[in-house]
Amino acid sequence: AQMAAALRRGFDAGEFRLVYQPIVELPHGIIRGVEALVRWHPDGGSPVSPAEFIPVAEQTGLIIDLGAWILDTACADAAAWQARWGADAPRVSINVSARQLLDPDLPGLVAAALSRHGLEPRGITCEITETAVFAGGPALDTVRALREIGVGIALDDFGTGHSSLTLLRTCPVTTLKVDKSFIDELNGSPQQEAIAASLRGIADTLGLRAVAEGVETQDQADRLHALGYRYAQGFYFARPTPAAEIDLALALAA
Numbered sequence: 069a070q071m072a073a074a075l076r077r078g079f080d081a082g083e084f085r086l087v088y089q090p091i092v093e094l095p096h097g098i099i100r101g102v103e104a105l106v107r108w109h110p111d112g113g114s115p116v117s118p119a120e121f122i123p124v125a126e127q128t129g130l131i132i133d134l135g136a137w138i139l140d141t142a143c144a145d146a147a148a149w150q151a152r153w154g155a156d157a158p159r160v161s162i163n164v165s166a167r168q169l170l171d172p173d174l175p176g177l178v179a180a181a182l183s184r185h186g187l188e189p190r191g192i193t194c195e196i197t198e199t200a201v202f203a204g205g206p207a208l209d210t211v212r213a214l215r216e217i218g219v220g221i222a223l224d225d226f227g228t229g230h231s232s233l234t235l236l237r238t239c240p241v242t243t244l245k246v247d248k249s250f251i252d253e254l255n256g257s258p259q260q261e262a263i264a265a266s267l268r269g270i271a272d273t274l275g276l277r278a279v280a281e282g283v284e285t286q287d288q289a290d291r292l293h294a295l296g297y298r299y300a301q302g303f304y305f306a307r308p309t310p311a312a313e314i315d316l317a318l319a320l321a322a
């Protein structure tokens with residue numbers, strides 16, 4: 069209850085920021101996309117992890133206002149990258165929580181943000197979790213409406229849910245984000261390599277892109293490349309950083 073009030077006050081006081089973590093193309097690590105991640109630095113206090121405050125924001129409903137702010141801020145940054153980098157601009161992924169998917173206004177909100185910032189829908193990807201949509205119903209309807217607008221749909225933490233493969237039949241997905249747990253285990257075990265290889269194979273067969281999440285070592289990056297992974301994300305390549313740092317990295321690579 070205490071956190072709920074502090075969150076609302078912090079939101080009204082403008083204490084939230086977005087940082088962006090690069091999604092790179094293997095083997096050279098060229099930035100192809102970025103994932104927007106929200107940060108909260110309460111005035112005079114230490115930073116609070118979204119793992120802590122997103123669930124609270126979902127319970128209190130603040131996620132609707134916070135989610136709208138995240139969407140608008142990420143679209144503004146995406147438009148600036150689009151203007152500066154053109155075809156080399158990174159695609160921008162935005163995490164959309166379960167509660168947001170139950171909001172029938174979400175597709176309209178996304179469409180309005182795209183047009184307000186003059187963005188092509190394909191420049192934006194919404195990251196959703198399997199658990200948010202596995203039961204079907206209104207959340208799945210929202211995802212279908214988002215896909216109809218033309219934004220990408222990424223299944224976050226892919227492979228950890230209860231219905232990973234079933235979902236691919238019903239949910240209009242464009243990207244599979246292969247969960248970090250599968251990447252952590254890539255250390256020469258033939259079983260783990262087979263699992264990572266088959267997850268990539270499913271994506272290929274269905275015409276989806278696969279992104280390996282949570283890559284922390286060069287050895288993992290090398291193994292993923294050998295297994296045919298084209299995209300990866302993780303501390304080995306880059307930590308989440310402010311938008312200006314993404315521009316610096318793009319400028320260095322240009």
Ligand code: G
Pocket residue numbers: 104105106117118119122138163164165
């Ligand atoms: O960025 P970090 O690893 O601390 O994120 C922790 C958790 O918070 C992850 O599950 C991540 O998906 C979630 N998260 C981070 N940023 C956002 C956001 O902007 N919106 C939503 N809904 N979840 C986020």
Ligand code: G
Pocket residue numbers: 089105163224225281282283284301302303304308
């Ligand atoms: O659930 P989701 O995949 O959206 O969570 C993203 C979270 O994962 C962010 O909080 C981000 O900081 C974290 N993250 C990104 N790359 C790595 C990594 O290589 N190792 C670890 N431990 N966390 C990572």
Ligand code: MN
Pocket residue numbers: 103163195224
């Ligand atoms: Mn994510």
Ligand code: NA
Pocket residue numbers: 224225226245247248281
């Ligand atoms: Na994830």
